Amino acid sequence: MRLHSLESRVVTLFIVLILAVQLAGFFAIRNAIDSNARAAIQEELKISEKIFGHLLDQNKQKLTEGARVLASEFAFREAIATNDTDTIVSALSNLGDRFGASFSTLVRLDKTVAASTNNSLANNATSSLQPLFIQAEQSENGSAFSTAIVEGHPYQLVMISVKAPVRIAWVVMAIPIDQKIVADMRELSALQVTLLTSGADGKWKPGVSTLNSEQVKQLAQLVPKINEKSQLIADLNIGDEDYSARVLKLAQNADSMTVAVLQISVSEAIAPYKKLQRNLLILTVLGVIIASIISVLSTKRITEPMRQLADTAKRLGAGDYTAAITVKRNDEIGDLAQTFATMRDGIANREKEIRRLAYWDTLTNLPNRALFVSMLQDAIKQARATEQACFVLMMDLDRFKHVNDVMGHSFGDQLLKQVALRLSDELGQGGTKPARLGGDEFAILLPNSSFREAQDLAARILQSLEKPISIEDQTVDLGAGIGIAGFPDNANDAESLLSRAEVAMYTAKHANSGAVTYTPAIDKTSQQSLSLLSELRTALEQENFRLYVQPKVALDSGKVIAVEALIRWIHPERGFIYPDQFIPFAEQTGFIRQLTRWVLNEAARVCSTWIADGRQLKMSVNLSTRDLLDQDLPNKFADILEKHQITPAAFCLEITESAIMDDPVRAQNTLERLHAMGADLSIDDFGTGYSSLAYLKSLPVDELKIDKSFVLKMEQDIDDTKIVKSTIDLGHNMGLRVVAEGVENKEVMSLLKDMGCDQAQGYYISKPMPSDQFLSWLQTWESTPG
Numbered sequence: 168m169r170l171h172s173l174e175s176r177v178v179t180l181f182i183v184l185i186l187a188v189q190l191a192g193f194f195a196i197r198n199a200i201d202s203n204a205r206a207a208i209q210e211e212l213k214i215s216e217k218i219f220g221h222l223l224d225q226n227k228q229k230l231t232e233g234a235r236v237l238a239s240e241f242a243f244r245e246a247i248a249t250n251d252t253d254t255i256v257s258a259l260s261n262l263g264d265r266f267g268a269s270f271s272t273l274v275r276l277d278k279t280v281a282a283s284t285n286n287s288l289a290n291n292a293t294s295s296l297q298p299l300f301i302q303a304e305q306s307e308n309g310s311a312f313s314t315a316i317v318e319g320h321p322y323q324l325v326m327i328s329v330k331a332p333v334r335i336a337w338v339v340m341a342i343p344i345d346q347k348i349v350a351d352m353r354e355l356s357a358l359q360v361t362l363l364t365s366g367a368d369g370k371w372k373p374g375v376s377t378l379n380s381e382q383v384k385q386l387a388q389l390v391p392k393i394n395e396k397s398q399l400i401a402d403l404n405i406g407d408e409d410y411s412a413r414v415l416k417l418a419q420n421a422d423s424m425t426v427a428v429l430q431i432s433v434s435e436a437i438a439p440y441k442k443l444q445r446n447l448l449i450l451t452v453l454g455v456i457i458a459s460i461i462s463v464l465s466t467k468r469i470t471e472p473m474r475q476l477a478d479t480a481k482r483l484g485a486g487d488y489t490a491a492i493t494v495k496r497n498d499e500i501g502d503l504a505q506t507f508a509t510m511r512d513g514i515a516n517r518e519k520e521i522r523r524l525a526y527w528d529t530l531t532n533l534p535n536r537a538l539f540v541s542m543l544q545d546a547i548k549q550a551r552a553t554e555q556a557c558f559v560l561m562m563d564l565d566r567f568k569h570v571n572d573v574m575g576h577s578f579g580d581q582l583l584k585q586v587a588l589r590l591s592d593e594l595g596q597g598g599t600k601p602a603r604l605g606g607d608e609f610a611i612l613l614p615n616s617s618f619r620e621a622q623d624l625a626a627r628i629l630q631s632l633e634k635p636i637s638i639e640d641q642t643v644d645l646g647a648g649i650g651i652a653g654f655p656d657n658a659n660d661a662e663s664l665l666s667r668a669e670v671a672m673y674t675a676k677h678a679n680s681g682a683v684t685y686t687p688a689i690d691k692t693s694q695q696s697l698s699l700l701s702e703l704r705t706a707l708e709q710e711n712f713r714l715y716v717q718p719k720v721a722l723d724s725g726k727v728i729a730v731e732a733l734i735r736w737i738h739p740e741r742g743f744i745y746p747d748q749f750i751p752f753a754e755q756t757g758f759i760r761q762l763t764r765w766v767l768n769e770a771a772r773v774c775s776t777w778i779a780d781g782r783q784l785k786m787s788v789n790l791s792t793r794d795l796l797d798q799d800l801p802n803k804f805a806d807i808l809e810k811h812q813i814t815p816a817a818f819c820l821e822i823t824e825s826a827i828m829d830d831p832v833r834a835q836n837t838l839e840r841l842h843a844m845g846a847d848l849s850i851d852d853f854g855t856g857y858s859s860l861a862y863l864k865s866l867p868v869d870e871l872k873i874d875k876s877f878v879l880k881m882e883q884d885i886d887d888t889k890i891v892k893s894t895i896d897l898g899h900n901m902g903l904r905v906v907a908e909g910v911e912n913k914e915v916m917s918l919l920k921d922m923g924c925d926q927a928q929g930y931y932i933s934k935p936m937p938s939d940q941f942l943s944w945l946q947t948w949e950s951t952p953g
Contacts, residue, residue: 723925
């Protein structure tokens with residue numbers, strides 16, 4: 168098993184849990200055994216103390232019985248009465264031999280020794296007899312008993328009154344507490360018994376014992392002094408064994424004390440349980456081994472299917488969805504395997520759908536750009552191998568955006584489907600393959616073909632598109648621009664070949680020439696265009712544009728009442744660039760919208776500063792064709808006005824006739840929304856277009872600007888004069904103010920004033936100037952006499 172695998176972790180967890188439980192049980196049982204054993208030992212010591220007491224009582228009764236027998240014998244009493252010492256000693260000796268007494272003594276009433284079997288012991292025991300006299304005198308039967316220390320050894324003493332019929336003496340018998348009673352105690356209780364007697368120095372001196380001499384010496388050093396009759400010592404360590412002991416006080420005098428130490432070996436007491444503990448330990452080890460084996464097998468039963476599922480997951484990750492899942496179980500693992508199989512099938516189906524979405528156009532069911540590029544790569548590879556050529560035709564529909572905007576996207580989608588069907592029908596079932604690259608762009612692949620075949624196919628496609636397409640009772644005329652590029656003449660790889668075909672296609676659309684074959688000269692022009700577009704974006708980001716203004720003068724008063732906002736480009740390398748060098752390109756590429764927004768924003772900012780300075784001047788701004796087709800222009804304009812806190816009435820928006828006529832419906836919609844906001848509208852370059860006066864009358868305009876081509880030389884050309892006069896009268900009849908641009912001398916300005924023209928604009932008044940210089944110029948104009 169791997170160290171960090173799930174299997175090893177589960178097995179380790181099982182083993183650790185089992186060990187923890189078994190060891191906890193083992194130690195709990197061991198502690199319980201030890202605790203119970205010690206409790207049992209203490210209880211046994213209490214019982215043994217009673218047994219030891221019974222042994223002493225038996226000795227006492229035996230002595231008492233012997234002493235009474237002697238005291239009741241007539242011959243003994245007669246010997247006392249006659250003071251027959253030999254007879255007394257003989258009787259005492261016989262009695263001591265019968266009952267195991269160490270000495271027997273006859274004591275007179277004056278408490279002196281009359282006779283004894285051991286005069287030395289009798290004399291040394293005199294001091295110990297005093298309590299017996301008192302006890303015997305107070306006793307009804309005249310007897311007394313005590314334990315005393317005589318010559319450093321413990322004795323049991325019994326005193327009996329000798330009466331005839333009154334008390335005439337006392338008989339005292341003494342039996343030693345010696346090896347016999349210790350041996351009897353050992354035999355009865357299996358205890359270790361030791362007698363200890365303290366000397367004058369207070370240290371215990373070993374007496375008789377069931378222990379060996381070395382153990383007795385250690386015991387004498389460990390037993391403390393006691394003050395109570397009985398004292399428990401829970402722990403004694405003698406040699407290599409632990410004991411619990413009970414110390415019994417047997418006798419005590421002024422100088423010494425004798426105790427009996429009853430000991431039970433804890434080790435011996437626990438010994439019967441040691442086997443149980445060993446068996447328990449063996450069972451623990453066996454249980455761990457068996458549990459380990461079972462846990463390994465159980466874990467394998469869990470992890471093996473999981474490994475199979477993991478292998479299946481790897482194969483799924485590698486894209487192999489044919490992997491069989493062989494796990495068949497009725498538990499959670501089986502449910503997981505079933506879920507895995509469902510997931511596998513789901514992923515396979517989704518990937519199939521994703522591949523379809525990734526490589527096929529969902530609208531036309533034609534290959535998309537990704538699939539077309541792949542097919543083109545295969546065709547180039549084959550052409551390179553066979554040293555043949557392959558061609559790409561890229562087609563973009565004319566006027567499709569207009570149709571889409573006017574008729575709606577749903578109609579546009581239906582139109583694209585019809586174009587796809589027409590292309591498929593035209594191409595047939597051969598090796599030629601069409602594709603939709605996006606929007607209204609289509610591409611056709613011609614593998615192993617010639618340049619002539621590519622041109623012929625392009626001509627046929629253009630001819631097929633000349634037939635109108637009918638959708639929902641609407642008939643649409645479409646054209647297309649087609650670009651042609653071939654391998655190996657134009658490119659060596661798929662992306663480059665597509666790019667060259669696209670360049671040729673845009674050239675065809677701009678030139679309205681049907682089909683165009685790629686040449687390097689076309690690409691150079693395209694690169695220049697891309698370079699200019701990039702420079703325009705950079706200029707906008709780096710603020711290289713400047714706002715210029717040209718004043719408009721009211722002819723009746725000579726006052727400046729408005730200005731026209733103009734954009735100028737200050738290139739960091741090429742210097743001043745005039746609008747006619749970049750505005751047409753900006754309109755062609757759509758970048759004009761960004762420029763218009765910049766001019767509107769900058770004009771609003773300048774207008775706001777002039778209003779703050781007390782100058783109320785109307786600001787004219789030119790709008791392009793693409794601006795009018797932007798349905799969001801009114802909202803953008805409103806945001807700019809709100810940003811600079813000025814009203815729409817401060818602006819006059821100028822549009823050309825041609826811009827309006829490109830898409831009259833959308834243009835009129837945009838103009839009406841702008842006019843409803845409050846901005847003035849002006850027709851710029853009036854007279855140069857071909858719009859109808861009836862349509863112009865329907866537009867919400869406020870101003871006509873006469874094109875400068877009619878104004879420049881009107882004082883010299885009578886025809887220009889008539890056109891300008893007619894235009895002024897037409898504008899006034901339509902309720903519009905009329906502005907003449909291109910005024911370059913005093914004579915033209917006077918002539919316009921006489922004709923009733925409202926405003927004039929031109930170099931005679933002022934050339935366009937930077938907006939930040941206008942107020943200074945205005946002060947000079949106002950201070951100059953008219």
